[in-house]
Amino acid sequence: MLLVAAQKGLSVIPFYLLAGALAGAAIDETQLLDLAQWGIAFLVFLFGIHVDVEAFRSTGRISVTVGLLQASIVSALAFGAGLAFGLDPLNAGYLGIAAALSSSLVATSYLDDENGARPTYERLAESIHFTEDLLGVLVVLGLSAFVYAAAPAWEQIAVGGGLFALALGIRYLLFHRLTARLRGDPEVMMLLGISFVVGFIALAEAADLSIVVGAFAAGIAIADDYPHSLESIGYTLTLVVAILILNPLLVAFILLRSGFDGRTAILTGLTLDQVSIFSLFIALEAFAADQIAPPVFDAIVLAAAVTMIVATYTGRHAGAINRWLRERGLIRLLGEPLGDRTQVSEELEDHVIIVDFEHGGRRVLDACSFLDRPTLVVEDNPVLFEAIREECDNYVYGDVSNERVWELARLEDAALVVSLTPEHDRSEAVVDLESDVPRIVRVDATETAAEFLERGADGIIYPDTIAAERVGGDLEALLEGDLSREGFVERGRSHFETPGDN
Template identity: 30%
Template sequence: MTEVSEILYLLTAIFGISSFLIFILERYSHPYLPAYIASGLVIGQFVDPASFYSLAEIGIAFLVFIFGLKLEPEKLKTVVKESQAMTTVQVSAVGLLTFLAGILLGLEVMDSVYLSITTSLSSSLIGMQLLNREIEIDILHGRLAESTQLIQDMIAITAIIALNAMHSSSRTIIIHMLLGVGLLVVAGLTRRYLFSRIAELIDEERELMVLTSLGFLTGFIAVAQTLGLSTVVGAFAAGVAISKFPYNIEVIDTMEPLKDFFSILFFVSIGALVVFPSLKILLIAVVLLFLSQVVKPAVAMTVLIAQGYDKRTAHLTGLNIDQISEFSLIVAIQAFIGGLIGQDAFQGIILAASASFLISSYTSRHGEIIHQKLNWFEPFRPTNRKVREKTSAEGLEDHVILIGYDTQGKLIVEALEDEGEDLVIIENNPDRINEVMEAEENYVFGDAMDISSWDEANYRDAELIISTVPIKDVSEQIIGLETEADKIIRSNAMEEGAEFVEKVSYVEVPDLMASERLADHIKGVMEDPSYKDELRRRNLLELRKLLNEQEEK
């Protein structure tokens, strides 16, 4: 059998088994990730696991490129200080505990070092996929997790660069470190000064933009390999080099199918590397899982609460960094191939990583439920409440509470101010809070899912509550508030809107109207008591009409 035939047979097995398992999981509303890991477990019984080393590295290289493309450091600067503090404490504490655990398990010192790298760092790939929705709408815990994962990726890349020169003299290691840092600096300078000019010359030609981006990817990888650096380092640098907004958005959208393809290759490869564990390997994996899934999130939560964040933000941030880093797997694979790590430690890392990815896909999905179960977890009550900063809403009655100070929210504020209405804004985006403060509006810098934010906004005496945030959990929180205030919520899904329409005054669905029309409805609700009933009736009819049209299509 030729090499090409072997690859084709392998890909056929990967996608055939994955498709079958996804079909089953979809029927029970499970995430897809377990299907990919399980496919790898099955294929690994018939294919030499060593053949998946390169496949895993190729898959992660492209995915790291996509991650680099999505980076917007400017957006994260408002939370980077907190993320740095959390990363420092978390990496130090979890790394030290893991190292001591490795020694107690009878592992060599270098094996214990690699275990420490594995547990102390989190996965930007898993985290970004699971957090995609939260990052898109700038939810605070999404920003914190994204910023933390970026810092940890820098640590991981440093470890990978150092690993490449591990067998060399101390002078060579320093040279490799300088070359790696230099490549990242070149990527940053390209992003800042060069790529926007190239993009303007391309003049929005979609195919040419994609080809140029792929050229950057292969070019940076080639330079990295020429310098003796890892493929992953070159791929990350390439992503950073062309991550200039808004040009990166078009590249990301175009490469979405490729990203899905390489995601499958990576996760299947990790599953295929798992072998039937001995008792020692199983014990190592259990310890790594406990440290990464329990201790690491607990440390992150504690640090965030100490910095003044509310429990929900701290809990959800911790739950979204509870996985083992994909960079750590590359470090482990390269170390194993180079004879720097033992078989037991390597297999323990692979088994723990596979289990970590599976568990994380569920903890993130059910974050709200876990948060409620962890509601008792607040080690202390700090005097500085970062997410409860507010201007005074005491004494306000018959006022309006607005959730979200986005573009639509600003239009609503203008309309309400024209009517002379008192207003309190609840927002958890630090950038938007600064805008609110400059506009001298009443505000609560807090989480709409935290009842304390509503208490500070004096929701019981409000006349109207408006949400511009299209999140089902937030809408359900508003619906459940015990107040006589009228409620207007937003939904991006017509089915969801139809579910809520009889429980609130109005459900805004983007297909139904623009922000200006919503402002007119708000005025009507506040000025005419009979307007509310007519508005709800028309809203229900419009939603049903749209649903019927959708079904006919």
Template identity: 25%
Template sequence: MESIFYDIGLIMITATVIAFLAKLIKQPIIPAYVITGILLGPVFKVITNQDVIQTLSEIGIAFLLFVVGIEIEFKRLKEVGLAATLGGLVEVLVMFIVGYFAGAAVGMTPIQSVYIGLLVAFSSTMVVVKILSDIRELDTLHGRIVLGILLVQDVLAVFAMSTLVTLASFSSFVLFLALLKGILLVLIVLAASHYIFPFVFKVAAKSSELLFLTSITACFLFALLFSVLDFSIAIGAFAAGIAIANLPYSFEIVGKVKSIRDFFATLFFVALGMQLTPTAIKETLPALFLIGLLVVVVKPVLIMVLTSLTGYKKRVAFATGMALAQTSEFALILIAIGMSIGHVGDKVFAITVITTITTISITSYLFKYSHKLYNILEKPLSLLDRISKTGEDLEYIPKRKLDVLLIGLDRTGYSIFRKLQTMQKEFIIVDYNPNIIRHLINERVPCIYGDISNPEIMSQIDLKNLKLIISTVPDEDVSEYIIKHARRANKDVIIFVTAYQVDDALLLYEKGADYVILPHFLGGEHVSLLLEDITKDINSLIKTKLNHIRELHNRHLLGHEHPAHRDHSKKNSV
């Protein structure tokens, strides 16, 4: 027992020190955890008994996927349903086939090649959701598309796991039994979500401690149930999260479970590092290079093309593809199943572990430098805009003088849009969500579909005669681009831009912005003004309430949702 405490303590201390160093030099945290594992394991051999750490890391995967399941908002995925379905199904099919032949090309058997195909086909729900949440992009347009694709992949991963188990003793009866078990589990999840959990959690919510214990119990109960029926405990935890997601207490549950999740997640990434050895790298180098190329280059490009085919422009397609340039934690579970039933040996295991470590680490850097990468690749990426043309004329530009340019309509932009209508201003809207643009065209509202940082889009707008530009896009590079090009064409135009960080806002003021919108601060300012009105006339509250209810109904029709307050670091969509 003392040895376990010593090992965990050493891991946490070392991980904290290296994570601190990573933050000081502005590097991502996940590679710091992997480096911790490499140092404590294969380099200095401080921790030799990895079995306990490995077990705890598996619990980490379960908790991470439990929280991911709770945070999935199916209603938010409706508007990106086509992109998510096409991206998920076609990408998995194509990458599985490509991965299979890549495995065969480096001398693997057909069954080993199947595992390589599965390795390159799936992306990491756990890692991507964590990073998107950390950088506040979980609720952006590309964030919702990524989440939808990952949801489709997760369903296919569950099917793959059950199929692989049946391959060990394949028969029509075993396959039928696996299918029957899967249907039974889906029915149990639905029953728990709609009939059992609402009552149980309503009682548990009366006590903060009982709510926490009940949620943890639900996680372990589903994990145990799935394990008994020959499915992964991680999938069981994920299913428990989905069953809890629609409850009104889900936000509070996530807040309570997050600390446990982060602790076990650290152990998971450290355990990955411990499994990396120089010998394994040397022996599998040719295969690693080929498979790594498929995951980091071919898969993102395929997803970009598929996203463009559903009508989204290059910026959204690029962000979606880059987010999925890694292998999945499910790959580790799949390879464990493969080893237990004798499908694969140490070589494929080493390839899976090393590819997972390296691609997850690379993903952290792809997110960190995504804007710079986009700027470098912007010209070649223009090919995606040609693909995204659906034959529709996604713009409505009336031949009259325009006073205001509004960039981004979702949420913050919608309130500004309504105010501009009330003021009877002549304005035009630019947005890269095709669904929003179609709605505006139907309403005969002047609009253009596209990315404002695209010179072709900017050239369609008469900047010289504009009096006001308002951008609700919280992207520093985009804001700087708007300020630079607008000032060049019209030095007198008033420019509003948006930021989420105080440092970013101050920088944008230095660049020439007239006002920087900070959405998280606007709520407090609005309430303070409301308090002044109530003090003068209490009846004004009734009028404000009725107007607010009317606006909420309109937003509901447009598919707007307020970002979940379960994580105050999340990025709101504009």
């Protein structure tokens, strides 16, 4: 299953489910929970190493607000739907949890960017997932202490908090020092990671805490006797609608009302369109404790498989989905802000439009200033808005796929558009502009460069080639004796200076 996932470039989590279902036919039921505990220990370990506490600080306030609002509203609606179906409050609660929480393990599989670029929606998405993962952990601890236990066990909550505090202490006080000495040795790093996993399992067992079980185990558990009842299908459809449609739209609406542009709002919402691993943990623990109705359990597992597979597609085609939704007026209907973050001089003409202030826009801005050329910046990152307002005379905050943005930027009066965004769908939107104004776009592959030139781009910025040509020319001059060592060093420094520094 993993070979298939790797070959097709798909998220591995749905394939854990499929592999578990296939393996279940050959594994004795008495071994299921032991196997599940070890399997999920490594899944939780993956969750832990993806947590970026430092990145969470920059977007923490809005992420916590969005995560809590989305989880609260969707869980309440799904809980109400469960009660309407005739479920008791506990099983309706399981339905609400499954609908509200999304999976960081699925989302991070397609949010990782090999080029190191960090678009706004990725930072927001990871922070929102972090918030929801913490909610999932709290729900797991709460159910273990108050639902599965014969009597309320407040000490389990305290011990769980202690384990998190211990983990953070190890992260900041011990682990970095160990890794610095190991110098990235992969074998030793792997053994070190496994040691921490086993150690924390031992601590959890000693404290009588529940070790959550996950996707692989869920597939195994349902393999022998999966009842495809109409009741289960009804619950599954409810979850799928809530997760694939309600979650993304609700998150997009909240972000738009918080001042984000439509593209960032939609792309962030599309990362929350799958059942959380923690929802599977909770469902399987409840199943083992005989605390969940079988049709509800079946629905959660089936919805997880469906939404995780769909999430792989939406993650890969999020840009195209955003443009499709914009063309059909959905983003305008949700209420996209534009005018309150726009400043354009009435006399502006023959100007250079710079797309993406963060990834090189400042350099182009300085170069145009040195040449006394008027400029306008188009940006969709609200974190940079204050810097843009201080450094730029003309700017438009918004999505490059929005025609209104280009009207405000006075595209038809411009002399040139320079797009420095590393994101393919934003570059594509610039290339496809219906205008005779010259357009220069950034690419990260020669195939993309050829495609964009055929589609109407007037120039290509390929950072790797530019860097290679500069370094190659300087090295050639140094080796042939046409350039001194001091001159070589000075040229290297000059590449990082702006025209205004000279």
